[in-house]
Structures are given as structure tokens and as C-alpha cells.
Amino acid sequence: MNTKSRRKGAPRRALPLRDRAPGSVLLCAVLAAACGPAPPSGQAELSSRDAESVAEALHPEAGEAIARLRSPFCPGLMLEVCPTREAEALRDSIQMGAAEGLSADSLVEWMIAGHGEEYRAWPKRSGAGLLAWVAPPLALLMGLAVVVVVLRRLRGRETGVAGSGGLSDEEQARLDEAMAELEAMEDLQ
Numbered sequence: 001m002n003t004k005s006r007r008k009g010a011p012r013r014a015l016p017l018r019d020r021a022p023g024s025v026l027l028c029a030v031l032a033a034a035c036g037p038a039p040p041s042g043q044a045e046l047s048s049r050d051a052e053s054v055a056e057a058l059h060p061e062a063g064e065a066i067a068r069l070r071s072p073f074c075p076g077l078m079l080e081v082c083p084t085r086e087a088e089a090l091r092d093s094i095q096m097g098a099a100e101g102l103s104a105d106s107l108v109e110w111m112i113a114g115h116g117e118e119y120r121a122w123p124k125r126s127g128a129g130l131l132a133w134v135a136p137p138l139a140l141l142m143g144l145a146v147v148v149v150v151l152r153r154l155r156g157r158e159t160g161v162a163g164s165g166g167l168s169d170e171e172q173a174r175l176d177e178a179m180a181e182l183e184a185m186e187d188l189q
Helices: 022-034 041-048 051-057 060-067 085-099 104-115 128-162 169-188
Strands: none
Touching: 060 085, 060 104, 085 104
16 A cells, blocks of 8 residues: 555555564564563562561461472462462461461461362371381382392302313313413414
8 A cells, every 4th residue: 555645634444464564463472472461469479579588477387387388279389489369378377377386287287187188298207108208218228239239149250250260170281281382373473
């Protein structure tokens, strides 16, 4: 469309997408991505807080309990770093329980009772959880023992083959004779 041929005051028609410059389409896509939805307010609040001041404000029992829990609101994150409002409310509830005198163990059990065993960051040290603490070191020790036994057997075979105690006197004499012939042939060359 020629800008000279357009009349003053005539409404401007929108160009079809194929006639627009490719750069303007790219610019629109970048602007749309940049102006996307804002992060949840809990995340903005968490990023604006100083992590050390939050840790200092926590009751020691609450801090220990929070460090031993995964977040039920943020899959794969610990409760102490989950940025949602729900996680913040749960941390506040744990803080209030600690201020009332509850221990870290009882706070963890309270949260697990309300949300489920899968949010415990570390397995219990009793019952079925004890297996999770005992099995890996036992498997490591058993593997180490197998390696030691295999290496000793391999080394025992090598020393048995390399030793000359397995030759009879007749075989030793023939070997010495063959070695003397070999040395004589080398001297001739």
C-alpha cells in the first residue's frame, strides 16, 4: 500500500499477517512473553526477603522442624524454600507451635499427620524407616567384601602360576637345556 496514494483522514487498514514485517511479529511475541502473568505474590514476597533474617526470626525448634519437611504445595521443594502462600501459612503454624513449647519432633509428626508421610524429608529411624537407614551402608559393605574376595582369589591364582614349584626335576632340566640353546643361537647372530 502506498502512503502517497492514501487520502488524509482515511482510516488505516490493517495489513494481513503475510504482509507485515517478520520483525514486528517477533517483537509482539517477545512483548507478550515479557508481559505474561505476574509471579504469585508469595514468590515475590519470598524473593524480597533476606533469607538470613527469616532464619534468625524462626524459633530453633520450628527451624529444625521446617528443615525436616518437604512442601506439600511445591512438588520437589523443601518446605523452607517453597514460595507459595500456603507454605508460608504452614511455616507460620509451625512457628506458633514452637512458640507454645512443642518440640521439633512433635511439630514434624503434627504436619505429617495432616498431610501425609510422603512429605517427611528423612525417613524415621524406627520401624520400616530403619531399613532406609541401614540398607545402603550394608549394601556398600557387602559390595566391598565381594571386591576384596575377588581380588584375593585373582592374586592367589597369579602367584600359583608364576611360582616354579610346579615343575619336576626332569622338566626343569629340559627347560634349562632349551634356554642354553636359545642363548647360543642369539650369540651366533
